[in-house]
Amino acid sequence: MTEVLLVEDDALLRESTHLMLERYEYRLWAASDGLEGLALFRQREPDIAVVDVMLPGLDGVSLVRRIREESAIPVLLISARTDPIDVVLGLEAGADDYVTKPYDIPVLVARIRSALRRAAGSAPQLSAGDEKTQQRFGDLTVDTATLEVRRDGDLIKLTPTERRVMLAFIAEPGVVLSRTTLLERVWDYDWGGDGRLVDVHVQRLRLKIGRAHILTVRGFGYRFVP
Structure with a gap:
């Protein structure tokens, strides 16, 4: 229970x-x-x-x-x-x-x-025969099986919500994700929601993985920079 x-x-x-x-x-x-x-x-x-x-x-x-x-x-x-x-x-x-x-x-x-x-939540499903679970983005390594994120080899402590935000970004590196999109994918909101949830969690994630990895695209949302 x-x-x-x-x-x-x-x-x-x-x-x-x-x-x-x-x-x-x-x-x-x-x-x-x-x-x-x-x-x-x-x-x-x-x-x-x-x-x-x-x-x-x-x-x-x-x-x-x-x-x-x-x-x-x-x-x-x-x-x-x-x-x-x-x-x-x-x-x-x-x-x-x-x-x-x-x-x-x-x-x-x-x-x-x-x-x-x-x-x-589980990690994204891998395609048949795909054993590669670690993805590298500059100084970051993300293991989509264990949901571990490392920076220069050091494990970064993330909350479950921060991990979901991270997974949303690495699923589409370089693509601008709006606050509405992130609210739907991370918080399961299908009716809008408070953009402050996104802003604060992105800010917290930036502090942990490095500010240069997440850019703000004013008027649109955020973009993950590999």
């Missing part, structure tokens, strides 16, 4: 979300503040964390950062519509996606399922 860590200080919202997610056959561990959430994360080792931005004790952005220091599990941020800056800060800290309050449980469940699929 998939285990979900829910960190939400609003008691009513926490309890209602807890009950509803259990109906979808998730096992829930709920915390009312950031420090309790961090302790539960370390004790239970959940499959995914759902974290509110505004938390007492340890705020949501700091909690996301602490989780990301110790684990690559998917992290879903919960934010009020009036907190666009906090959303960006949370994504920069390592969150994979976000939902805004008030949210419908089916929407939250859809985001959870999408994040879990990205985390468990």
